Amino acid sequence: MVVAGAVFFFFLIFPFFPLSSFAMATMIQFFMFSIYGMGWNTIGGYGGQVDLGKAQYVGIGAYTTGVMLIHWDVPFWASMPVGMAIAVMWSFIIGYPLFRLKGHYFAIATIATSLVLKDLFTVWPFVGAARGLEISPIQFTPPDFLHLIFKEDIYYYYVILGFFFTGIVYMNWFRKSRLGYQLRCIKDNEDVARSLGINVHWAKIKTYAIATAFVSMVGSFHVCYIKVIEPVDIMSLDLSILIALMAMLGGAGSLWGPIIGAAVLIPFKSYLKEWLGAAAGLAGIDLILYSVIIMLVSAFEPRGIWGIVEKARRRKRD
Amino acid sequence: MDILFGSIVAGVLLGMVIALVALGLTIIFGVMDIVNFAHGEFLMVGMYAGLLSAKATGVDPLLTLPVAAVVGFLLGALCYVGFIKFLLRGPMVAQLLGTFGLMLFLRNLALLIFGSSDRTVHHGIIVGKSFDIGMGIIVPATKLAAAGLSVIAFAAVWLLMNRTKIGKALTATALNAQAARYMGIPTEKMNTLAWGIGGASVTVAGALIVNFWAVNPFMGLLFTMIAFAVVALGGFGSVPGAFFAGLVVGLIMEIPGFWDFFTYTFDWQWMADVPMTSLKYMWIYVAYFVIMVVRPRGLFGWKQ
Numbered sequence: 001m002v003v004a005g006a007v008f009f010f011f012l013i014f015p016f017f018p019l020s021s022f023a024m025a026t027m028i029q030f031f032m033f034s035i036y037g038m039g040w041n042t043i044g045g046y047g048g049q050v051d052l053g054k055a056q057y058v059g060i061g062a063y064t065t066g067v068m069l070i071h072w073d074v075p076f077w078a079s080m081p082v083g084m085a086i087a088v089m090w091s092f093i094i095g096y097p098l099f100r101l102k103g104h105y106f107a108i109a110t111i112a113t114s115l116v117l118k119d120l121f122t123v124w125p126f127v128g129a130a131r132g133l134e135i136s137p138i139q140f141t142p143p144d145f146l147h148l149i150f151k152e153d154i155y156y157y158y159v160i161l162g163f164f165f166t167g168i169v170y171m172n173w174f175r176k177s178r179l180g181y182q183l184r185c186i187k188d189n190e191d192v193a194r195s196l197g198i199n200v201h202w203a204k205i206k207t208y209a210i211a212t213a214f215v216s217m218v219g220s221f222h223v224c225y226i227k228v229i230e231p232v233d234i235m236s237l238d239l240s241i242l243i244a245l246m247a248m249l250g251g252a253g254s255l256w257g258p259i260i261g262a263a264v265l266i267p268f269k270s271y272l273k274e275w276l277g278a279a280a281g282l283a284g285i286d287l288i289l290y291s292v293i294i295m296l297v298s299a300f301e302p303r304g305i306w307g308i309v310e311k312a313r314r315r316k317r318d
Numbered sequence: 319m320d321i322l323f324g325s326i327v328a329g330v331l332l333g334m335v336i337a338l339v340a341l342g343l344t345i346i347f348g349v350m351d352i353v354n355f356a357h358g359e360f361l362m363v364g365m366y367a368g369l370l371s372a373k374a375t376g377v378d379p380l381l382t383l384p385v386a387a388v389v390g391f392l393l394g395a396l397c398y399v400g401f402i403k404f405l406l407r408g409p410m411v412a413q414l415l416g417t418f419g420l421m422l423f424l425r426n427l428a429l430l431i432f433g434s435s436d437r438t439v440h441h442g443i444i445v446g447k448s449f450d451i452g453m454g455i456i457v458p459a460t461k462l463a464a465a466g467l468s469v470i471a472f473a474a475v476w477l478l479m480n481r482t483k484i485g486k487a488l489t490a491t492a493l494n495a496q497a498a499r500y501m502g503i504p505t506e507k508m509n510t511l512a513w514g515i516g517g518a519s520v521t522v523a524g525a526l527i528v529n530f531w532a533v534n535p536f537m538g539l540l541f542t543m544i545a546f547a548v549v550a551l552g553g554f555g556s557v558p559g560a561f562f563a564g565l566v567v568g569l570i571m572e573i574p575g576f577w578d579f580f581t582y583t584f585d586w587q588w589m590a591d592v593p594m595t596s597l598k599y600m601w602i603y604v605a606y607f608v609i610m611v612v613r614p615r616g617l618f619g620w621k622q
Contacts, residue, residue: 050411052418097611104353105610107414108546112603115543119600123593237539241418248415287426294419299404302412 011161015154022274024153028225030266031160032218035167037247037258039214042171043207044244045252046180048187049102052240053110056117057212059235060087061219063121066133066229069147076148080220087216088209095205111237118235132230135223148224156225163221167214171255174210183207187253215243249297251306260305321582324455325575331457331465333568337561338468338523339541340548341475342394342516348492348555349512352406355417356397357545358538359424360517364390364524365533366428369437380463386525387518394517398510421538428535436532460529471522475515476557488512492555520545540599544571547606553619562617570605574598 014027036054044051064083068074074082094113101109122130140149150156174180182203185193194200223229233239242265250261272286301308343357354360367389371382397420405416439460447459479485490498491508499505524533548567552559574595581589609616 044411050414052414097607101610101614103410104414105550105614108353108543108550109607109610112543112606116600116603116607119597119603123596241415241422245415245418248411252411285426285430287422288430291419291422291426295401295416295423298408298412298416298419299401302408 008165011164015157021153022270024157026267026270028153028157028160029270030262031157031164032222033243033246033262033266034259035160035163035218036215036243037250037262038167038171039211039218040243041211041247041252041254041258042174042183042214043204043211045247045254045257046175046183046187047204047207048183048253049099049204050107050244051110051208051211052107052237052244053112053114054211054215054243055235055237055239056114057087057091057215058219058222058239059117059121059229059231060090061216062223062229062234063127063133064216065220066135066223067127069135069224070133073147075146076220076224077146080217083220084213084216087212087219091209091212092205095208099201099204099208111240114235114237114240118231121231121235127231130231132228132234133223135227137227148221156221160218160221160225163217168255168259175255179203179206245294248302249293249304251304251309254304254306254310257304257306264305320455321575321579325572325579326569327455327457328461328575329569329572330565331461331568332571333565334465334468334472334561335523335526335564336544336548336568336571337564338471338526339520340545340552340560340564340567341472341523341557342518342520343545344549344552344555344557344560345475345479345488345519346394346512346516347549349488350406350491350495350509352402352413353417353546354420354516355414355542356421356424356538357520358540358542359421359428360390360393360520361524361527361541362428362533362535362538363393363424364521365528365531366432366437366524367521368525368528369439369533372439380467380526380529383467383522383525386521390518390521390524391514392517393521394513394515395510397517398513402513403506403509421542425535425538432535434534434536436534438532439529458530464526464529467526468523471519472561475519478515479557484511488515543599543606544602547602547609549616550606550609550614551616553616556616556618559616559618567602567605570601571598573601 015024036058040051040054043049061080061083064086065076065079068079068082069076098106098109098113121127127133135149137149137151140147142149142151143155144150145155148156148159182193182198185196185198186200186203190200219234222234246261246265247258248261249265250259250263251257269286269290272289297304303310339357339361342360343354346352346354364386367386368382371385372378375382401416401420405413408416449457449459449462477485479489487498487503488508488511490501490503491505491512495505495508498508544567547570548560548563550563551566552561552563577589577592577594
C-alpha cells in the first residue's frame, strides 16, 4: 500500500523533473498501454479468454473522435463517449456469436474480426481509406481543453494520468464486483459456474464490452495526442498482440499485472529503438529481441512477473 | 462468361496449392492440439528457400522442391524440440503468445536477412508461359504445375499417414496420445515428426507458390489466416478435409473475378464501385468466423 502511494505521488510530480521530452512521451505511452492492458485483463486475465483483436476497438474509438473532430468540430469529451458506445455496440454484435468459441478457436476468431474491420476501414473513403486521418493543430488554438489539442505534452500527461487513476479504481471495484467473481468462477470451471446459475455467455459478453470501453477510450485519446492515424497501424494485429502480451508479461488476472507489464515493455521498446537507431528499427532488430522475450516468457513463466511476485510472497509466508 | 470459368479454374488451381499449405497445420493440430501461428512464416521460409536454391544452382525452381522440403522438415522439428515442447506444459495463453513470438521472430529475422522488398522468380523452364484451354481462359504454366505438384505432394502425405507404419503411429498419437504411448509409440518422437512433416509440406507449398506470388517478409500472416480458414472448414486434424476445404478457399480468393462477372451480367453500377479486389482477403476471415460459429467441426473434423 505504501509502495503504491509513493509511486502515485511520483507519477503526480513526474512532469516537473527536468527530463527529456522523450521520457515524457514514454510515460504517456506507458499510461496508455497500462489502460489498454487493464481493459484486456478483464476478459483475457480474469475471464481467461485470450482476446487478440482488441486493436479494432482502439480504431473505432480513434476514428470516431477523429472524424467527429474533423467534420463536425465535436469536442473530445463528447466524441469519446460516442466512440465508446459504437465500440461497445460492435462488441455486442460480434460478441454474441464469438463467445460460442473457446481457446484457440476464440483467439483466431478475434483476429479474424479485427482484420475484417481493418480491411473495411482501409477502403472506406469517409474515414480516409488507406491514408487515414490527420488532425492539423492549426485550426485549433492550443491549449484547447475541449478538443484536447495541446502543444505541450504536459497537458496530455495529466489527462492520461487521470484516465489511468480512473482505470485502476474501476478495476479494483470490478474484481470485487459480482461480475468479477462470476468471471473467476467461470475461468476455474465453466460447467460448475453454469450449474450455479451463472449465465456464462452473458457474463463473458458483458466483460468483453468493458474491455472494449477501456480500449476505445484510449483510442480516442490517441488520435488527439498523435494526431495522425492509419488503419494499418491502429487496427493492426501487432497492436492487439502487444496489448495481450503486456498484460500477460506482467501477470494476467491480477490488478497490477498489466501495469507492471507496460512498465517493463514500454520503456524497453522505446529505449531499444533509441539505442539501436532508426536503421535497426527498420530492420526489426528491436522486434527480434521483443519476440525472443515473448517466447521465453511464454515457455518458462507464463504467469508473468506478478506470478513470480506471488510465488515469492507465498514462500515468505511458509 | 469466360470471366466466370476463368475465375473458377484459377480458384481451383490456387485451391490445390492452398490445401497443401493448410495440410501441415492440420497435421500438427491433429497430433498435438497446438495451433501454430507461425505457420505462414514457415511458408515464407519455404518461398525464400525455393527462390534462393533456384538462384544458387541456376536450376528451375520446380526442381528445387526437395531442398525446400528438407529445410521445412528441419525447421519444424527444430522449432518443436527447441521451443514448442516447453510451451505445451503451460496454459493456453502462453501457447498462443508463444507461437506469436515465433511468428514475429521469423518475420523480423527474414526482414533483417532479405530486406523488405518483394521478390519473385524470373528464370525457369516454364516461367512466363501459359496455356490456352479454350473458352478464352488462359492458365499460367506455373500455376498449373504448382497445382499438379501440390496434388502429388498431398497424395504422398496421405499415403504416408495411412499406409506406412510410421504414419499409422502418427495417426494413433493424434487420436489418443496416452493410449498410443501405452502401445509403445513414443509421443515425443511423434510430436517432432508431426512438426517435421508439417513444416516440410508447407515449405514445399511455399517453393511452389513463389513461382507466381512475390515473397516479402510480411506475407506470413495472410497465409496463416488462410490456412486457419481451410483447416476450420475441413475440420481440424482431417487430411482429406484440408484438400476439399482448400479448393473452397481457393475459390473464395477468386471472389473479385466472380464479382466482376456478376457486375457485367447484371449491369448494376453500384457493383462496379465496390473495391472488391482490395477486400478479397476479408472474405476468408469472414468465412472462418462463419464456419466456426455455424459448424465448428468443419466438414470432416473429428476433433473439437
